[in-house]
Amino acid sequence: MKRKFLITCVLFAAVTSVFALTACDGGHTHSGNTMRRNDSEHFKVCAECQAYYDEEAHTPVDGVCTVCGYVVGYTQGLELQYLHGGGYAVTGLGTATEAQIVIPSYYVYEPVIAISERAFENSAIKSVVIPDTVTKIEDRAFSGCTALESVTFGAHTEELGSAVFKGCTALKEMVLPQGIPAINDHLFESCTALKSVTVPDSVKKIDFQAFIFCGALEEVIVSDESKLVEIANGAFSDCKKLKTFEFPQGFQTIGSGAFGGCESLNNIVLPDSLIDVDGFAGCTSLSTIKFGNAVETIAKSAFERCAALQAVSLPATLKNIGAFAFSSCNALADLYFAGTQTQWDEVEQGEFWNQKEGDPIHLHINATN
Numbered sequence: 001m002k003r004k005f006l007i008t009c010v011l012f013a014a015v016t017s018v019f020a021l022t023a024c025d026g027g028h029t030h031s032g033n034t035m036r037r038n039d040s041e042h043f044k045v046c047a048e049c050q051a052y053y054d055e056e057a058h059t060p061v062d063g064v065c066t067v068c069g070y071v072v073g074y075t076q077g078l079e080l081q082y083l084h085g086g087g088y089a090v091t092g093l094g095t096a097t098e099a100q101i102v103i104p105s106y107y108v109y110e111p112v113i114a115i116s117e118r119a120f121e122n123s124a125i126k127s128v129v130i131p132d133t134v135t136k137i138e139d140r141a142f143s144g145c146t147a148l149e150s151v152t153f154g155a156h157t158e159e160l161g162s163a164v165f166k167g168c169t170a171l172k173e174m175v176l177p178q179g180i181p182a183i184n185d186h187l188f189e190s191c192t193a194l195k196s197v198t199v200p201d202s203v204k205k206i207d208f209q210a211f212i213f214c215g216a217l218e219e220v221i222v223s224d225e226s227k228l229v230e231i232a233n234g235a236f237s238d239c240k241k242l243k244t245f246e247f248p249q250g251f252q253t254i255g256s257g258a259f260g261g262c263e264s265l266n267n268i269v270l271p272d273s274l275i276d277v278d279g280f281a282g283c284t285s286l287s288t289i290k291f292g293n294a295v296e297t298i299a300k301s302a303f304e305r306c307a308a309l310q311a312v313s314l315p316a317t318l319k320n321i322g323a324f325a326f327s328s329c330n331a332l333a334d335l336y337f338a339g340t341q342t343q344w345d346e347v348e349q350g351e352f353w354n355q356k357e358g359d360p361i362h363l364h365i366n367a368t369n
């Protein structure tokens with residue numbers, strides 16, 4: 001009897017508490033900031049009773065809700081995949097057929113945080129708008145998209161993988177997202193229509209062959225605030241229209257062939273922070289190069305075949321000139337060395353470093369021009 005009474009009490013308590021939960025409006029004030037969204041509205045979820053409250057229609061400006069960041073009117077039919085750590089990644093076009101792609105910011109109440117490897121590779125898309133929720137764009141995500149003309153990044157893109165835009169031959173201009181730490185290898189390889197690129201100040205490294213074969217590239221904008229310290233091997237190789245490049249103060253490392261074959265490059269000023277110089281072989285229009293005041297090494301073949309170079313001034317800090325460093329610089333008439341004859345005699349000189357047609361290079365010791 002006692003036991004039966006107890007069970008009745010427990011049951012009664014359970015029923016009343018369920019009743020209290022469903023009718024919580026009178027019992028407590030909803031609270032909590034978990035926000036959810038559907039195609040028409042955003043709302044909050046009560047931390048105490050899980051009820052939805054504060055439902056409001058989205059207030060889109062340029063297709064993005066000003067309150068919750070939801071992308072209104074995104075492309076239907078895209079293929080999305082749930083990620084183990086939470087959130088979704090766009091993995092492909094799915095059943096979408098339009099050429100103007102707008103990626104959703106949320107899918108089934110979770111943010112869309114990535115564009116997967118090769119997601120749009122070799123597709124016919126013309127433009128893509130990436131929402132603020134996306135932080136990562138993986139390798140080759142848009143490579144071979146030969147009709148792609150316009151890419152709008154969200155505010156929080158933190159990583160662009162390798163070769164993401166390789167072979168995007170219709171891409172003319174690119175303003176990369178602020179915040180990325182590097183322009184990764186092959187990122188714009190063979191983007192043959194690309195004319196202008198702005199390098200975000202956050203970029204520390206322009207990696208291997210990032211812009212190789214960008215035959216139309218005329219302008220690479222690097223600001224005074226740039227954190228750029230390294231340009232890797234072949235980064236701008238065969239960018240035949242590139243006229244100049246401004247190295248920021250603090251720049252440290254330049255790889256072999258970094259500007260190799262940049263036939264229009266005519267004027268270069270290297271910062272004092274660059275100690276080991278390399279990377280300008282085959283720059284056949286290069287007529288002026290100003291070295292930093294602490295240069296120690298001119299690497300092997302660094303200026304080979306710079307046929308327009310007439311005079312070069314090197315600081316007294318120089319210790320090593322690599323093999324073929326100024327080989328086939330057939331217009332090079334004068335080399336000015338700021339140090340003494342003794343200092344010059346101590347400079348290690350690689351074979352054929354000054355081999356050229358015509359008169360030998362005239363060396364001026366203790367001199368600058």
Ligand SMILES: [Zn+2]
Nearest residue numbers: 030046048049
């Ligand atoms: Zn509640």
Ligand SMILES: [Zn+2]
Nearest residue numbers: 042058065068
């Ligand atoms: Zn909203």
